[in-house]
Amino acid sequence: MQEILPGIWKLTLGRPETHTPVRHRLRKPAAKPAFAALPAAGDCPLAAAEIRGGATTRGYELFLPMRDDEQFYGLGLQLLSFDQRGRKKTLRVNSDPCVDLGDSHAPVPFYVSTRGYAVLVDTYRYATFNFGGAVPKHDRSADTAVQPAAAVNTNLETLYSGHAGPAAASVAVEVPAARGVTVYVFAGPAMLESVRRYNLFSGGGCLPPRWGLGVWYRCCGTFDQQQAAAMAADFRRADLPCDVLGLEPGWQTHAYSCSHVWSKKFPAPADLVRTLAAQGYHVNLWTHAFTHAASPLYRSLYEHSGDYEVWKGLTPDFVQPETRRIFGEFYDRTHVALGVSGYKLDECDGSDFIATPWSFPEISRFPSGLDGEQMHSAIGLHFQETIDQLYRRRNLRTYNEVRNSHALAAPYPFVLYSDLYDHRQFLRGVVNQGFSGLLWCPEVRHAASAEELIRRIQAAALSPQALINAWYIKNPPWKQWDRQKNNADELVPNHAEVEAACRDIFRLRMSLVPYLYSAFFRYWSEGLPPFRALVLDYPTDPQAATVDDQWLVGDRLLVAPVVANTGNRRTVYLPAGDWFDFWIGARMEGGRKHEIEVPLGQIPIYVKDGALLPLAEPGLHAADPAGLRLTVRVYGDGCLPLTLIEDDGVTYDFEKGAYNRLDLTWDPAAKTGAATRTGTTSSVPAYTVTTWRPGPMCGRHSCLSSA
């Protein structure tokens, strides 16, 4: 058991495989001072003797301790479950996980324990984690309880009741094919610190460019250059905040598989990017890795791809530096050099759950030596690296979408998304992302009603990416949320009203950008997930331990979205300490559940007692100077100061210290606030606090009852 970084121990069992997430990592751990800021860890929370392993016919088995009072979270982007105790999960990369088997766009062999530690099993394999189902045999014949009465249960509900099995003493992990495995243990003292250590070990969380935190809109897949430009202009005319316009497959000469080449529909892409930039837009391009024979990349990628095709295209082996160089050079020269700001990396997951499964088979072999199973876990990370490097070399930040990720992903500015659409699952994704160094977007496409549309947009607006993904509709969804009618140009009569409601949500998002940016800065500098489950901040609260439909944004805001199509009421659990209704300003007691009624225009947001919450004037995009003018709301006695970050918002100069801190503090006695700047970077946009606003927002209370 070797302590490789403060509070991080490494244990190697057997002979681990050559190809693993840590061995293939392309980002270094965060610098030492970041770790030093964490509480001292003391001894490793797990003793080496408590971790056993052994090679089997099937691979490598691994046993880690499990206590009776212990709960587990993590395993990546699990959309179908939250707490993992008693469950068995096989971490397969898969696009359509309609059953809770462990399949995910981004499975991560990493779990967090309520006992205040976390474990990374360093493997690309489809490892199985058994949290309590594997109970070793032991002789029970001497137990006093083994002689049951000769007459049994007459209760039908309990007669067939063996299904609630006893807990095991171990977390049993099985890694297929391997003959050994390396395990990393991350100390707390509590869960949140173990997650922070993992994120810092990964390299620290990403800090998106400020524009990445604005509103995103992906255009219809059939749009040409003119239609995309027209939609962008429409948004500005309609006063709709939007920072990023996404183009779907139609920009390429061939897609499924991809040529990666601009089609005739986009005859002057540089002009388009320039025109849009003048209006404050960034351009994002849909793409995928599988490369069609029509692509100029085909011949040079041929030897750098796997031995199976996907959609008649090559599967690039991004694990090879040369593949990343070839692919990246073409992308840099033909897109990034034109001003394209990022990508949507589609289809890098694959599906076994649909009638016609797709992607390369697990029996594939790649020039780097990975097999198909390993590559399914690795391709997302290495595709992200390929793209991210293009921008890093230009000292530009980027923010992107991706459909596959895995371990050590925190430094990558990529947000996961899905073709699935269950809103409850989408919300759980936001809650679960923060355990495993991931970002997830509960994107909005269509809806059955204006109400559903608005509830969905509200949740997206309080997530890592406020994305309207209109790839299959010609008109914005607020003009018609039904897919077929939208494409038939049958707009709803009251679309101006619905648009106004959506505008309000987008303006809320823009108001929160300074706060979000500050939270992301802490993701980078402290490994602190900007969006996370309540249980991470309230690890000893048994009620918080089960909440998977509410999340924290930073440590001052609690969001409890209304699930689409469930009406205007919901139950909200507020952890210990008082909270304030963001809309009404009313004080609400923590440590209990509240039944709330929520008008359609409001997403339930609660502000921590004592918080100082800066809200910017909502501009149309991140570079709008309005976004620098702040109102600071003061909750309670305002005893919780907040630090905002000022930098250029687009380069990596912040990594070299080119940023200022703006500390917001409140003097309750004098009822005055102060904004104190630390740092001497003069060339960056500076915030101005125009108003300090203590006290409640209005009088009406949205809480019906408290329990």
Add this chain to the structure above:
Amino acid sequence: MQEILPGIWKLTLGRPETHTPVRHRLRKPAAKPAFAALPAAGDCPLAAAEIRGGATTRGYELFLPMRDDEQFYGLGLQLLSFDQRGRKKTLRVNSDPCVDLGDSHAPVPFYVSTRGYAVLVDTYRYATFNFGGAVPKHDRSADTAVQPAAAVNTNLETLYSGHAGPAAASVAVEVPAARGVTVYVFAGPAMLESVRRYNLFSGGGCLPPRWGLGVWYRCCGTFDQQQAAAMAADFRRADLPCDVLGLEPGWQTHAYSCSHVWSKKFPAPADLVRTLAAQGYHVNLWTHAFTHAASPLYRSLYEHSGDYEVWKGLTPDFVQPETRRIFGEFYDRTHVALGVSGYKLDECDGSDFIATPWSFPEISRFPSGLDGEQMHSAIGLHFQETIDQLYRRRNLRTYNEVRNSHALAAPYPFVLYSDLYDHRQFLRGVVNQGFSGLLWCPEVRHAASAEELIRRIQAAALSPQALINAWYIKNPPWKQWDRQKNNADELVPNHAEVEAACRDIFRLRMSLVPYLYSAFFRYWSEGLPPFRALVLDYPTDPQAATVDDQWLVGDRLLVAPVVANTGNRRTVYLPAGDWFDFWIGARMEGGRKHEIEVPLGQIPIYVKDGALLPLAEPGLHAADPAGLRLTVRVYGDGCLPLTLIEDDGVTYDFEKGAYNRLDLTWDPAAKTGAATRTGTTSSVPAYTVTTWRPGPMCGRHSCLSSA
């Protein structure tokens, strides 16, 4: 490539595992004459050079030929799909397969090709079969079609259209952990003969006792001895045919896990069995393998069980002969000796699909050397063997239920069932069972309406087992089909009417017993599945190739059940040749679809033109002499003779020739029928044809339109 039996070839690739279905087989292939009756096979339909394999890091990969015009069926009890081309299936044993991934109560690594051959991959592993998704890379840059127009598709439906990938040239199979595998190829000339060869290779199909083909009723789990006896008496008073009464867990002192011991609720089990036998009933006992410490078997099984518990019970290693002996001896002495006629072997599958997964983990090890993955595939077969041997030794046939099976299962008189309940899936199970040497029961439990109840019972009555599984209701479902109301004794007002409708269905089942028995005899002697997909008998008919909601019973009857809750109409596809409506007698043209309307009392059954269909007088149970008195319906010119089998119906003496054949023939000119007996076994019950009935049954036509 070694021809080991007529038309069966064996090919060994690499170093196969020690533990496989064929290596562990406990039944010999059928005797040579059975194979000799099949058409001559000629050369192996697959050349050895067409089958490639190789060891990988993950296990063993295997490639078999796949032609453009080839369709595939089989892989065991697949409830969610029928034709397998383009699909990828991993053959895991699993109880709750709610997604079409290959998981099944009875996955079988065996597939049948429309090119007239079948393949068995001899493995207990969770092998993956990829029927077309794995396309090897080849240089396409010289293709003329690779330079697409610079403008792409503007159709949203096809823009993201890569999902329909091209077909591969191979069936790619991956066997985890193995370093080699043995493949068996079964010749046709057509699919049905390849399936017959597989069934004969397995040892020939089972011939159930005649009583097994009657009606089954499983009592409520809470019943005691008196309640079970009372229900049996009620059925007789109500004139309800019933051959088997099943007892659920309550008969044991401890269940979940099992003690295997009669509880106080059944103080005199021998009396109960005797009382029931006097009324024509057989008794079947629910049980499972996992053995509680309270069981007298616990200590002796301890060393003969795996290293993980299930529900605090031991997992017996039935692959060891000694385990079968220990377990069997106890069952024989304490149940079979009392007259118990068979078992329901529950829970031998396991589930990963529910919140609390159960069963032994794949990392288990067993004294026989199998690991948990292998044992999951083997346990059902070896548990069946353990039970079946008890009866074989007593020269008694048995008929049972089981929830897990695998390859080479045809000789075992066990019918698969499920806790799932989707009726459409249940029907597909009946269609698919016949490809892989399995039997499946679409059992009836509860219903949302009388209509649903009746449609479900109709389908069950035309399946291998006519089972009402009332384990969670106190009153028969025809008195109340709603589970909660049933247990609250809130009976429906018109229950007499619904009971009458059910009685009619049971009487139909009893009328068909001679025909079914004859079909099962051919399963034993010829390997011919008694229930099978249309495509097996009509392999060149492209419409039959997709029909997964109709099946053949023997080769004279076609059943097209109405799916529960879909109304009274459905589309029926009748293959080439004329067919007769069983109820109306109207002639219907084959080779086309018919829209039919079906009164609730009728299950759509069609009789082949020329068929002689014997229908017995419906008795209350199999031993009722009424069942020997036959009316033979003559369809068309009656040119298709039928052979009935007369034997004692309960012993294995038929294997030594102790049976008569009764050939039914019809002289269309003289309009007279003949029943000609072959064989001299005088001690067995003999059929009497009381009536020959040519011509239509009645005048009303149920067919609305034909297309």
